[in-house]
Amino acid sequence: MTSNASPSAPRPLPAVDDLNAFYWSAGRDGVLRFQRCQDCASLVHPPQPVCCYCHSDRLGVTEVSGRGTVIGVTVNHQPWEPAFPPPFVVASVAIDEDPRVRVITGLVDIPAEDAAVGLRVHVRFEQAEDVWLPVFAPMPEEPGPAEAAPDEPGPAETASEEPGPEQSDESRRGLVFGPLPDDAIAPAEHGRHVRPMVRADKFEDRVAITGIGMSPVGRRLMLPPLALAAAAARAAVADAGLELSDIDGLSTFPGGELIGGFTEGGVTALADTLGIRPTWYNGGSETFGPGGAVVAAMLAVASGLARHVLCFRTVWQSTYAAQQRAANPGGGSPYGIGGRGGRITGPQGYIAPYGVGSVAINLAMIASNYFRRYGATREALGWIAINQRANAALNPQAVYRDPMTMDDYLNARMITTPFGLYDCDVPMDASLAVIVSAVETAHDLASPPVFVEAVGTQITERFLWHQSTTSHEPQTLGPSAHLWSRTSLRPADVQVAQLYDGFSFNCLSWLEAMGFCGVGEAADFVAGGHNIARKGGIVALNTHGGQLSAGRTHGMGMIHEAVVQLRGQGGERQVDGCSVAAVSTGGLAPAGAMLLRRS
Structure with a gap:
């Protein structure tokens, strides 16, 4: 796999402006660059005028190693956009220097079936007009996470000690896998950030x-x-x-x-x-x-x-959807990401160039992280779908009321892994x-x-x-x-x-x-x-x-x-x-x- 995008259809591209031009042009020099707060040393992505961590407006640009860990991945099987014929891989990569920074990207030089959470990767670039899009390839060896220089303390980094499922498949021999970075707030710790009630009466x-x-x-x-x-x-x-x-x-x-x-x-x-x-x-x-x-x-x-x-x-x-199909037969999904009529602005500009044409792709990457972190499988999702169908059988207003078995669930066509039709x-x-x-x-x-x-x-x-x-x-x-x-x-x-x-x-x-x-x-x-x-x-x-x-x-x-x-x-x-x-x-x-x- 060399690229997600089809050479026969132009992929959506981000709008380049004064704030983000450094990011989209860095690949011209063969490097990856991010905003860096000059006060708290955090990396800030996507680029913005104020540091979201310490609120400083003293933001510069720094070069990073280009190494990271895949923290979410999905193989998409649904045609959302002509530029991205399925199947194709979309991944989320946490950057070594500050794992809070995630790059939505494509994976190259690896078969789709080998793309997995925990994979260690390094950056490559694909040029499209005036934009150099970061993509990532597997690392041939594990050099270890990049560390901040002593005079530039970075944010504290923690790594999950849970290794997740062993990468024992023969097709993955020679690939390097590492521990998963934790989120900024652990799942059980969000309650500590809740603001108390202002008054007793509600x-x-x-x-x-x-x-x-x-x-x-x-x-x-x-x-x-x-x-x-x-x-x-x-x-x-x-x-x-x-x-x-x-x-x-x-x-x-x-x-x-x-x-x-x-x-x-x-x-x-x-x-x-x-x-x-x-x-x-x-x-x-x-x-x-x-x-x-x-x-x-x-x-x-x-x-x-x-x-x-x-x-x-x-x-x-x-x-x-029926009206759109009638107006444009064979014109692709009515929920596609577009991109033909101009550049993509805002946060969508950082994900559309990689074929993220549906919420399903975003959530599927998160589900892959959950599966790796906690050892869940598709059957867990299947029990939810089967329960919903059993309840729908008693609801005369429900669209689907026929019984569903686990085999029905598992054998349905894939949309974007791990999500199937149901x-x-x-x-x-x-x-x-x-x-x-x-x-x-x-x-x-x-x-x-x-x-x-x-x-x-x-x-x-x-x-x-x-x-x-x-x-x-x-x-x-x-x-x-x-x-x-x-x-x-x-x-x-x-x-x-x-x-x-x-x-x-x-x-x-x-x-x-x-x-x-x-x-x-x-x-x-x-x-x-x-x-x-x-x-x-x-x-x-x-x-x-x-x-x-x-x-x-x-x-x-x-x-x-x-x-x-x-x-x-x-x-x-x-x-x-x-x-x-x-x-x-x-x-x-x-x-x-x-x-x-x-x-």
């Missing part, structure tokens, strides 16, 4: 969820997304026993324009359609996952800005809505209120996916620790957990982050499916089938199902005695968690 005690609604759902409904949003909104208002005129707040994620089947047009579109004139409204993607719109609504109601806030989330990716959520058309009301009104409305025990929103790590946690899905450990700091309840008090599962590995991370099992223990916890089953389990997981089988609702479906279970309205899938439900929303994006209760 805003959560002043709100309740009083209504839920769902539009028609399914694959390729070919309905306007705004029609789906209006249907869900009206259903939620009716469920609460309210009138549209009672709604004085609107909140949505991500809001805005009709991009890629991810939204109906936002607050302004729905407000105009339904004739709502809110006293408060909110819409945007920079929040705590899709549930961030609901948390924002809670804050608005608790502060007195609004009395009844309608929160909604619309997806129509299935119809959108590790990935199902694109669909749907809109869901919930009403957040002032608690004083809750008992006067039509449906049993669901109360909010606590929310978890704190971010304890870097926002950028490719520079954040490598052992677990980023943005799960901080919000989970924050949630438990705001309640006296504990994981043992929870009967159902509706945990985000855009991919099966999301669920594995959330189970550990939320404390339903210990760090590194999720594979054993889910084995056999008994602990996560609806009947007789420790905690019933994703009782509606989750996004893996019920369909992709980007987290709002998790809140909807939690309310259904707490009301006792789950029918055949109802969990007996459900009084507390844990919910998480968000996968790789900034995420949030909440704890809901019946009384």
Whole structure:
């Protein structure tokens, strides 16, 4: 393997500017360069105007050895972008001088089947127009990690003592493997970074969820997304026993324009359609996952800005994809990374040149680190997918309801290792809505209120996916620790957990982050499916089938199902005695968690 990119199609290239030009031109000299803080000696990547560690603005540029360790790797089998015909390898490499710096890259001079976490590598460069792209090749021998000069102390470096699975395959003889660098914060230590409550009284005690609604759902409904949003909104208002005129707040994620089947047009579109004139409204993607719109609504109601806030989330990716295929037959995936019409700006510019055309690739690299670090295998992900399918069989709204076996799971086509088809959520058309009301009104409305025990929103790590946690899905450990700091309840008090599962590995991370099992223990916890089953389990997981089988609702479906279970309205899938439900929303994006209760 010499390069991921196809010579017949131009690969996406980064936008070069005054801040990053040194990085993209360093390969012309055959070296790798990063920003270096002149005060704390940290390497900073991607380049930025202020050191994210000590906040100094005295940043220079330094040359590094170009050596590192592969901390995440995936072989992608899905065609996302013409420039990258599958299969191809994408890797994350931690740099020796400061392992907090990770370079998303391609691997060269190694067969795809030999690419593995722990591989020691050194930099090469591939020129594309005015950009020299760093790629990495296996090291022929192990020279040892580069050390900072005595007069330039670098950040403390630690290495995991766990060697992970032995690299004993004959095809890997002659390759050098090393220990894995640890994350800046160990998984169990995020709680130490949680900020204490400002006051004893909680805003959560002043709100309740009083209504839920769902539009028609399914694959390729070919309905306007705004029609789906209006249907869900009206259903939620009716469920609460309210009138549209009672709604004085609107909140949505991500809001805005009709991009890629991810939204109906936002607050302004729905407000105009339904004739709502809110006293408060909110819409945007920079929040705590899709549930961030609901948390924002809670804050608005608790502060007195609004009395009844309608929160909604619309997806129509299935119809959108069909429309794109009809408009451009054979034109590749509608979710591709693009790059034909210009240079890629921002953080995406550091990953798009290597074929990272899907969230799946990012998360698959993290899953590979988890597998190596804790000895998990694909079967752990399989038990989650099988559990979701068993629950979906009892949900008439679920997209996939046929039984699934472990053989079905393992034999499905690969998407990007270790993820196969059944590790990935199902694109669909749907809109869901919930009403957040002032608690004083809750008992006067039509449906049993669901109360909010606590929310978890704190971010304890870097926002950028490719520079954040490598052992677990980023943005799960901080919000989970924050949630438990705001309640006296504990994981043992929870009967159902509706945990985000855009991919099966999301669920594995959330189970550990939320404390339903210990760090590194999720594979054993889910084995056999008994602990996560609806009947007789420790905690019933994703009782509606989750996004893996019920369909992709980007987290709002998790809140909807939690309310259904707490009301006792789950029918055949109802969990007996459900009084507390844990919910998480968000996968790789900034995420949030909440704890809901019946009384």
